[in-house]
Amino acid sequence: MSSLPNGHPTDEKTRLGHHESDVVIVGAGILGCALAVALGRQGRSVTLLESSMKEPDRIVGELLQPGGVQALEKLGLRDCLDGIDAIPVKGYYLSYFKEPVLLDYPKSAPSEPAPQGWTFHHGRFVMKLRAAALACPKVTVVEAKATALVTSTYTGKVLGVECVTKDREMKDCYFGQLTVAADGYNSVIRKSHHPYTSTVRSKFWGMEMIDAKLPSPCYGHVILSDNAPVLMYQIGTHETRVLVDVPENLPAASVKNGGVKGYLRNTVLPTLPVSVQPAFLAALEEGKLRSMPNSFLPAARNKTPGLMILGDALNMRHPLTGGGMTVAFNDVCVIRELLSPERVPSLSNTRLVLKQLSAFHWMRKNSSSVINILAQALYMLFAADDQNLKALQRGCFRYFQIGMVDGPVGLLAGLIKQPLVLFSHFFSVAFLSIWVLFQETHWTHLILFPYQSVMVFWTACVVIFPFIWAEIWS
Numbered sequence: 163m164s165s166l167p168n169g170h171p172t173d174e175k176t177r178l179g180h181h182e183s184d185v186v187i188v189g190a191g192i193l194g195c196a197l198a199v200a201l202g203r204q205g206r207s208v209t210l211l212e213s214s215m216k217e218p219d220r221i222v223g224e225l226l227q228p229g230g231v232q233a234l235e236k237l238g239l240r241d242c243l244d245g246i247d248a249i250p251v252k253g254y255y256l257s258y259f260k261e262p263v264l265l266d267y268p269k270s271a272p273s274e275p276a277p278q279g280w281t282f283h284h285g286r287f288v289m290k291l292r293a294a295a296l297a298c299p300k301v302t303v304v305e306a307k308a309t310a311l312v313t314s315t316y317t318g319k320v321l322g323v324e325c326v327t328k329d330r331e332m333k334d335c336y337f338g339q340l341t342v343a344a345d346g347y348n349s350v351i352r353k354s355h356h357p358y359t360s361t362v363r364s365k366f367w368g369m370e371m372i373d374a375k376l377p378s379p380c381y382g383h384v385i386l387s388d389n390a391p392v393l394m395y396q397i398g399t400h401e402t403r404v405l406v407d408v409p410e411n412l413p414a415a416s417v418k419n420g421g422v423k424g425y426l427r428n429t430v431l432p433t434l435p436v437s438v439q440p441a442f443l444a445a446l447e448e449g450k451l452r453s454m455p456n457s458f459l460p461a462a463r464n465k466t467p468g469l470m471i472l473g474d475a476l477n478m479r480h481p482l483t484g485g486g487m488t489v490a491f492n493d494v495c496v497i498r499e500l501l502s503p504e505r506v507p508s509l510s511n512t513r514l515v516l517k518q519l520s521a522f523h524w525m526r527k528n529s530s531s532v533i534n535i536l537a538q539a540l541y542m543l544f545a546a547d548d549q550n551l552k553a554l555q556r557g558c559f560r561y562f563q564i565g566m567v568d569g570p571v572g573l574l575a576g577l578i579k580q581p582l583v584l585f586s587h588f589f590s591v592a593f594l595s596i597w598v599l600f601q602e603t604h605w606t607h608l609i610l611f612p613y614q615s616v617m618v619f620w621t622a623c624v625v626i627f628p629f630i631w632a633e634i635w636s
Contacts, residue, residue, distance in 0.1 A: 229576020557595025
């Protein structure tokens with residue numbers, strides 16, 4: 163179907179009456195809404211499907227890094243951060259066994275203002291993005307749950323999706339020249355068209371603290387101790403999110419030991435800053451605990467004709483670094499460029515679309531690979547469960563203490579998109595870790611130091627190279 167002028171009544175009639183459009187997007191979340199607006203503003207007709215248009219209520223997707231803010235600005239959606247009681251973020255407050263260090267987002271130049279991230283209630287931000295999609299004349303939003311793809315029996319090309327809507331007992335089908343699966347981490351579409359399966363090592367258990375007194379307001383807080391990491395960040399004037407990483411089958415969180423609630427009270431609470439403990443305890447007593455799996459899923463090339471998988475349906479990393487939305491918005495920027503009408507006049511040209519999607523797979527790695535590798539590697543260091551990982555954890559903290567902040571935090575913020583910079587800093591941390599280990603080794607044990615140093619370096623390689631390999635070969 164050829165694109166018609168913006169706002170033309172026949173265009174809307176075709177999308178609603180005949181269920182046909184240039185693009186069908188499954189999922190009106192962070193990525194789905196942004197993509198719908200981006201393609202709609204280029205003149206593509208878009209049908210955006212969402213199973214429920216009620217405000218989402220999630221415990222993740224609440225921190226947008228400065229690199230994500232920049233991408234949001236490129237998409238013309240910066241105003242979606244307004245009017246949702248969002249809180250500016252200047253960087254991170256890292257507490258290592260109650261010894262703190264501040265990690266500010268780096269300036270691009272001394273005369274430039276410092277970049278900012280934002281934290282917010284996830285649902286409020288999504289509703290602003292949905293409002294932007296609803297306001298776009300070329301976008302039609304339909305409340306319907308996608309159940310299966312509609313595929314040509316002759317060519318194997320995806321023609322659209324089969325859906326169930328609230329106001330109809332019979333199933334509907336929505337057709338498009340290109341179908342986009344943006345239905346999140348629990349995607350029903352990914353299973354048949356993605357070669358990898360997500361893996362889960364832990365869950366985030368989250369609560370909302372009221373009027374918590376954070377040590378450094380306007381900073382994301384990472385608390386490191388003998389336990390897995392704890393994250394805290396303000397998401398509104400009075401609300402602060404706390405996320406506690408609980409590894410799978412953790413003995414301290416077993417039913418015998420009082421379950422997750424007992425673990426939070428007995429083990430996690432004493433490790434938190436004293437100023438936060440009353441609000442944490444009050445939230446724990448209220449009992450509104452919720453969990454979210456921390457998944458890892460390498461990206462895969464979109465090879466199915468007529469189908470594009472994006473967002474968490476395509477690629478996931480541990481949410482420790484808050485990089486998911488930054489990856490999503492950067493992906494939309496790349497897709498908008500590669501599938502622009504100037505490059506792809508008609509999305510029915512399947513061969514050309516697949517060629518552009520192949521280019522997308524590699525172009526997106528400029529930003530996504532850094533965030534993916536960093537998220538997984540930092541989690542392994544911050545959730546250290548053996549002596550070699552703990553040595554690397556100490557080295558990482560000392561690295562920040564001696565002022566090596568701009569590069570690592572720039573990578574974390576999505577501002578530096580160079581994998582080699584990540585590689586350089588990671589192994590600088592590894593060598594510093596060995597030096598710190600040498601300083602801490604009593605002279606009577608120096609005979610063991612060569613072996614220990616080799617093991618620390620080997621552990622560093624084991625931490626990072628599998629994720630580098632996954633980015634190169636996925």
